[in-house]
Structure formats: structure tokens, C-alpha cells
Amino acid sequence: MKVGRQVRTMQRNWIGRSKGVELSFIVEGASEPLNVFTTRPDTLLGVTYLAVAAEHPLALQAAEKNTEVARFLEACNRMETSEAAMDTMEKKGCSLGITATHPISGEQVPVWAANFVLMSYGTGAVMAVPAHDQRDYEFAKKNNLLIKPVIYPSLDEDIDLSEAAFTDKGVLKNSGQFDGLTSAQAFTEIAHFLTEKRLGSVQTNYRLRDWGVSRQRYWGAPIPIVNCVNCGAVAVPKADLPVVLPEGVELDAVGSPLKKMAAFYETTCPKCGGAAERETDTFDTFMESSWYYARFTSKDNDNVMLDERANYWLPVDQYIGGIEHAILHLLYARFFHKLMRDEGLVQGDEPFTHLLTQGMVLKDGSKMSKSKGNTVDPEPLIEQYGADTVRVFTMFAAPPDQSLEWVDAGVDGASRFLKRLWRLVMQHVEQGLPADDPVILSETLKTLRRQLHQTIEKVSDDMGRRRTFNTAIAAIMELINSLYKAECVNEAGRQVMQEALEAVVLMLSPIAPHICHVLWHELGHHDSIIDCRWPVVDASALVQQTVELGVQVNGKMRARIKVPVNSEKDFIKEAALKDDNVQRFVSDKTVKKIIVVPGKLVSIVVT
Ligand code: ANZ
Ligand code: ZN
Numbered sequence: 001m002k003v004g005r006q007v008r009t010m011q012r013n014w015i016g017r018s019k020g021v022e023l024s025f026i027v028e029g030a031s032e033p034l035n036v037f038t039t040r041p042d043t044l045l046g047v048t049y050l051a052v053a054a055e056h057p058l059a060l061q062a063a064e065k066n067t068e069v070a071r072f073l074e075a076c077n078r079m080e081t082s083e084a085a086m087d088t089m090e091k092k093g094c095s096l097g098i099t100a101t102h103p104i105s106g107e108q109v110p111v112w113a114a115n116f117v118l119m120s121y122g123t124g125a126v127m128a129v130p131a132h133d134q135r136d137y138e139f140a141k142k143n144n145l146l147i148k149p150v151i152y153p154s155l156d157e158d159i160d161l162s163e164a165a166f167t168d169k170g171v172l173k174n175s176g177q178f179d180g181l182t183s184a185q186a187f188t189e190i191a192h193f194l195t196e197k198r199l200g201s202v203q204t205n206y207r208l209r210d211w212g213v214s215r216q217r218y219w220g221a222p223i224p225i226v227n228c229v230n231c232g233a234v235a236v237p238k239a240d241l242p243v244v245l246p247e248g249v250e251l252d253a254v255g256s257p258l259k260k261m262a263a264f265y266e267t268t269c270p271k272c273g274g275a276a277e278r279e280t281d282t283f284d285t286f287m288e289s290s291w292y293y294a295r296f297t298s299k300d301n302d303n304v305m306l307d308e309r310a311n312y313w314l315p316v317d318q319y320i321g322g323i324e325h326a327i328l329h330l331l332y333a334r335f336f337h338k339l340m341r342d343e344g345l346v347q348g349d350e351p352f353t354h355l356l357t358q359g360m361v362l363k364d365g366s367k368m369s370k371s372k373g374n375t376v377d378p379e380p381l382i383e384q385y386g387a388d389t390v391r392v393f394t395m396f397a398a399p400p401d402q403s404l405e406w407v408d409a410g411v412d413g414a415s416r417f418l419k420r421l422w423r424l425v426m427q428h429v430e431q432g433l434p435a436d437d438p439v440i441l442s443e444t445l446k447t448l449r450r451q452l453h454q455t456i457e458k459v460s461d462d463m464g465r466r467r468t469f470n471t472a473i474a475a476i477m478e479l480i481n482s483l484y485k486a487e488c489v490n491e492a493g494r495q496v497m498q499e500a501l502e503a504v505v506l507m508l509s510p511i512a513p514h515i516c517h518v519l520w521h522e523l524g525h526h527d528s529i530i531d532c533r534w535p536v537v538d539a540s541a542l543v544q545q546t547v548e549l550g551v552q553v554n555g556k557m558r559a560r561i562k563v564p565v566n567s568e569k570d571f572i573k574e575a576a577l578k579d580d581n582v583q584r585f586v587s588d589k590t591v592k593k594i595i596v597v598p599g600k601l602v603s604i605v606v607t
Contacts, residue, residue, distance in 0.1 A: 019204050050128060056113070169184070220282030230274055259280045265277045548561070
């Protein structure tokens, strides 16, 4: 899956928008009805019990009178309640000894407490439909609870509930007035029925929890709020901003040291002037990392968060980060950007245009990490080979979105490559720079020039669009091989060599800036390479001037000839017959027929 789509899916799941119905079951003797949230109101007539979270008020109430319930809740308190843990742990429960009235059938259904119900989602209670929900099914089997099927693939098909629940949508049965409706129709009809009876309503729930942005820590941006007993939370007036944290703080104690620094927190209320306290919590670091990219555009402005430069630069063209940021950081940054948009600080809807999630650097197959002590410090390598070499090596080792196995020996290869380029430039400039008088290029030089411009085309695409720097470097390496082999002795040859070396140095300069800067000057320039334009593809150089054709005599390949593109057929026939090797097979025979397959083949038939 493309990363962009993958990240969007992860964010969508994280937000977890879910449309369902919230409905009430009346509990005999309880002051409040028991509310549940369901995404499958079509299964309502299949409800055979209700399950509440261990922290649910009904469970707590039952525990007061029932020691078994109390013990169960106690055990639940000790369990991990992360959703991941919930999925795999054993489903346990305990009857609360009470029943609730089914809103449609009027039947009494037992109420249980269960460890798989989250207090923090929906209403903290579920209507259990063991015939159509696998979790409810397992729980019902284990606790001998009723399983009542109400959804079937069609009216004349049966379902098999001996092994598992039937979780697909389908057609309703055993559901009284709703029999025969499809699941989708029943969603609407049952929601309507419950709304009319004031027993329920359509609800949209989100898995996403509120983002608590404050932390009880010293490090972090101060929250510019003053807490006043009379006025509540009051914003620090603009004139008093920024609130600056005290320095020289002792960080050894538990809890925030700010709470112990009266000099920091004792203040007066901006509203009523009474004694008040400054907020001692600071912002979560995610808070600032959610908009730093925007602040970069206006970093020297002390009066506002962002000025008009933000709209000039934003959105960020290319954002790079690890996949571990797919959800929290990237989602918060998007929220924050929309907040800034609504406040009129930025114009666009999204902070980043493209996302590249970089791979990991591996050493001996495992992730480099400080705790494992298997990290490589690039400093000694930079010391030994220079930063350019280390950069070429890293960029060449793998495409940026894949993991890279760090092999020290690879640095040597990168070093040899740069030295090769260095020698090629030096050999060339030793003979003085070529003049730029007009010249006629031989076929060989035209071919070389074609490879040069094909390389510019490929490298531009690899770097600019595909972001595969490794294949860009590989293409430059191939070009350098060809330049070594080429005999560029005459004026025309030296001009092509000059053009090629300039392009190579320009293309390599983002990756090996130092050496390229020097080579650029060696090639006769006085400006800085960093200010120079990227090389441009000469479309006319890409046109293949000659084409190679195979020549067969009586079906056997005997030669390959080169002819100018768009040659006349007669010219091609003549060229084929003139070839030395072809002559050996035709000279003493009679040519019966010559067939030319344009761009491919000449076939000669002799007897
Ligand atoms: C009855 C039912 C029948 C359900 C059926 C599903 C299938 P999403 O899509 O994630 O929103 N549920 C509701 N609140 C819960 C809680 N606090 N803890 C654990 N589970 C809870 O899931 C909604 C479904 O998850 C709800 O729909 C409910 O089970 C359960 F054939 O209700 B359903
Ligand atoms: Zn006040």
C-alpha cells in the first residue's frame, strides 16, 4: 500500500467514526435507564443479555450488596485495559443479579459485568447479541446464556451457530414487526421506532479521545493561564506575554518543580486583581511539534505566531518522518493546522503536500538503537572519508522509504566512486577547457550525448518525483563509466565531455555538495554551484539518430548493421548486402528476395 493511503487509513481507524444507535433499557429499581451504544440496531431482537464495564455505576452498585460481584470488579481493576490487551485476553464476566426490560419485546434480560466492555467508549455498556457478534457468542457459550438468531442471509436460508456467530448482515427473522427487512432497512426502521418511543436516537461515536495537552512537568511551553478563585481560568493579557519559565530549576524531585516555586506561580488575577495562581502545568511537547513547520516561516517575528510569510511558504512540499509518527504527530499537526486556519493564521486546509516515511537503518539485521548499543557514529567515517562520501554511501545504500543495512565496507565503494569522478574532471581540465565553437558530432559522440541527456532525464525524475536517490546515483555512475570509455580527444569530443561533466557535477551536488562545489570551479566556473540551475534535458539529443538492424540470410542471423533512422528501404537493402559477413553468404548465390522489417530486421532469401 502507498504510504499516503496507509497513513490515512491508520488515521481514519484512530479517529474511528462509527454511526449507530444509543438506546435505553429500563432496569427495575434503578434510578437511571441503562444506555447502550450499538452499530447493529438490526440485531436488537437478538439481545439475550446486557454487559456493562467493571467501572459502570450499575456494576459498582451491585458490588455493594454482592461479594461475588465485588471480587470480580476487584480482579478487573488489576487487568490491563488497553484495547490490544482486550482483544486477546480471556473474556470474563459476572452476573449482577438484575434484569432490564427489552425496549421492543418487553422481555427481561439479565445484566452482566464483563471485562471486555470499555468504560471509555460509547456508554460503557453493550447490548449483547451472541448469535451475531463473536465476542458475545463466546461469552454466552461460556456462561450458558441464550443465543437467539435474528439475522439470516435470506428468508429461506438457515444459519449454523454450532461453531461461531453469524456476523454478516442479512434479512431479519424472529423480530416481530421488523421481520423481512434487510439489515440496512432495519437500521432505519428500528432507529425510527426507538426515537418515536423516546428510547433511543441515532448517534455517531468516535474512538478518538480528547487530547489532554497539559503535563505536570517543567519542560514544555508555559500555558498562559491564571487560575483565580473568583474568575476561574483567565488568559494572561497580551501585554504580559510571553510567560517565561524560571531558570535554574532543580529537577530531581518527583512532580513538577514549578508547583513548589511560589515566585513563579504567585500572581494577581488579570480580571479582578485578587491574588491568583499561574498555571504550573506546561504544554505537552506534541503541542509545539504540531506547528513548528509553520513557525519556521516567521521565526524572527516576536509579535505574532505567524505572519504573511506563512502563506507564501506553506504547505510544506515534502514532509519526511518515520511511520511511528503516522498517527499522533501527523494527526495533531493536521488538527493544529485547521485550528490555525480557523483563526485566520494560515490559508490552506492541510499542512503537508507529500509525505515520505523513511526506513530504518539496520545493523546486523536489527534496528539501530541506543539501548542496544549497536548504533554507528558517522563522525569517525566523516573524519576518514569526508562528509560527501558518507552522504553518497547512505543515499546509495537503499531507497529512503526502505530499511538500510549498514555495511561499513560500502563507504569504501562510495569513496572510490567520488575519486573516479575527481580524476575524470582533472584529466579533462588539464588540457585546458574546450572552446564553444560550433562542431559536428560523430555518431559515437551523439550516442554519448544521448546517454547524458537520458541520465539527466532519469536523475531529475528519480530525485524530483520518485525520491529514489539510490537509482539516481546508479545512473550517474553508469554515465561516468561511459565517459571513461569514450575517446573525447578532438574538439567536439572535449565539448561533449565538458557538457557531461558539468551536468554530472550539478546532479551530484545535492548529495556531495563539497566536492561538487570544487569541481564546478575546476570546470571553469566562478559562481557557487549552490546558486546554479539544475541541468536541462535537450530533447533533440534524445532522438536516436541511427538504428541497429539484424540481417538474416535464409533465416540465420549473419550481421547487425547501423542505419540512420527513417532510411529508405532501398538504402537499407543496399547497406545489408554491403556488410562483409553478409557478403560471405550471398556472394556466390542468387538473391531471390529481401524483406525489410522497419526498425528491426532485414531478411535475405538466396538460392
Ligand atoms: C450489538 C451488536 C450486535 C454489536 C452485533 C456488534 C455486532 P464500533 O464499530 O467500534 O463503534 N460496543 C459498544 N460499546 C462498547 C464498549 N464500551 N466496549 C466494548 N464494546 C462496545 O463498535 C460498536 C459495537 O461495539 C457495538 O455494536 C457494541 O456491540 C460494541 F451483531 O452492539 B454492538
Ligand atoms: Zn479573578
